[in-house]
Amino acid sequence: MELEYNFETNTPKDVILEYISNPENLLKYVPAFKSLKRLDENSWELEVKWLFTIKLKVKRIIGTDEVTYTIEKTEGLIKISASLRYVILTPKNRNTILKIIFSYEGPFESIAKKQTEEYYRRGVEIFKRDLEKLEEKHLNIQRVTTKFDILNMKTILAKGIKRGEIEDILTRAMIESVNSRVLVILSDDKTIVELIFENGSLEDSKGDINTLGENIKVLMKISQIMETKNRTS
Numbered sequence: 001m002e003l004e005y006n007f008e009t010n011t012p013k014d015v016i017l018e019y020i021s022n023p024e025n026l027l028k029y030v031p032a033f034k035s036l037k038r039l040d041e042n043s044w045e046l047e048v049k050w051l052f053t054i055k056l057k058v059k060r061i062i063g064t065d066e067v068t069y070t071i072e073k074t075e076g077l078i079k080i081s082a083s084l085r086y087v088i089l090t091p092k093n094r095n096t097i098l099k100i101i102f103s104y105e106g107p108f109e110s111i112a113k114k115q116t117e118e119y120y121r122r123g124v125e126i127f128k129r130d131l132e133k134l135e136e137k138h139l140n141i142q143r144v145t146t147k148f149d150i151l152n153m154k155t156i157l158a159k160g161i162k163r164g165e166i167e168d169i170l171t172r173a174m175i176e177s178v179n180s181r182v183l184v185i186l187s188d189d190k191t192i193v194e195l196i197f198e199n200g201s202l203e204d205s206k207g208d209i210n211t212l213g214e215n216i217k218v219l220m221k222i223s224q225i226m227e228t229k230n231r232t233s
Contacts, residue, residue, distance in 0.1 A: 001113055002103040005120055010095045011131045013065070013088050019134055020067045020086040020098075021191070022208050023060060028130070029123040032115075041213040046071065051108065056080065062190065065089075073106075080106035137206065153183065157220035166209060169218055173197045181223040188213035 009016070019025060023044055027033045036058070037045040044058045054073055061068045071082040087099040100120075104112050156176065161169065166186070173182045177197035184195040186209065193207035 001105070001109045002101065003113065003116055003120075004102075005100045007098040007100065007124065007127065008095045009098065009128070009131060011135050013090055013096055015131065015135050016088055016096065016098060017065075017067070018207060018211075019131060021060070021062055021211055023058060023069065024210065025130065026069070026084070028126050029119050038210075051111075052078075054078065054080075078107060080104075082106070137204070153221035153223055155219065156222050157218060159218055161216050161218055163212060163214045163216060166212075166216070169220070170195070173220060174200050174202075176220075176222060177201075183221045183223075185219040185221075186212060187217045187219075188215060189217075 023036055027036065032048050032050040033046060034049050035047045037047075039045055039057075042060045042062075044060075046056045046058045048054050048056060056071050056073050059070045059072075061070070066085065066087040068083060068085040071080070071084070073080040082102070082104040085099075085101040085103075087101070089097040089099060091097065102116055104116075106112070157169075157172070169184065169186075173184045173195065174197055176182045178200045181203075182197040184197070186193040186195070186207075190213065191207060191211050193209055193212060194205065195202060196204045
């Protein structure tokens with residue numbers, strides 16, 4: 001069984017790619033998807049409560065303009081093989097088109113097809129609303145970063161870390177932001193996450209920390225303008 005849908009939007013491609021690269025968003029569309037347990041950078045264990053409760057292995061493959069999730073259960077009597085592929089198309093002089101291709105091989109295909117169609121009809125509004133929120137967050141980041149010149153900010157940290165060290169980095173950023181605005185950029189060479197701290201708390205963010213891999217580069221910058229003002233006041 002294979003179903004294909006097209007969703008048209010004026011949301012920028014990078015915003016769409018960020019959204020579909022986060023498997024947690026899939027849980028919003030299918031009530032039977034109950035939880036995701038991360039296994040490594042690009043694979044998860046998905047618990048599904050449908051006609052029965054099963055656990056599936058989900059793998060993510062990220063390309064330049066597309067993201068594919070493969071979903072499999074190969075052990076036991078019930079065997080399932082499915083995939084969810086998102087392809088971003090950017091035709092000239094038209095809105096961006098997100099092509100969604102779902103394939104399924106397993107028991108109860110007719111039920112799976114009917115429910116997939118229902119989930120899509122309901123999911124269109126969820127998807128539209130989520131993209132609008134994500135795009136607004138991106139625009140907010142752009143407005144915030146224009147308040148100061150990043151090139152003239154003081155770099156206080158630049159190094160490579162492991163994923164488990166992120167909490168220590170964020171704790172330091174919160175402490176540093178008590179007197180100055182702090183910008184933290186995290187990158188695993190595939191995904192970039194930007195965080196802005198002020199007055200000891202997170203003011204704004206761009207990207208999802210959960211999508212970062214094991215090896216991460218960190219850049220922490222501090223606003224020298226605010227730092228100077230606090231010292232002279």
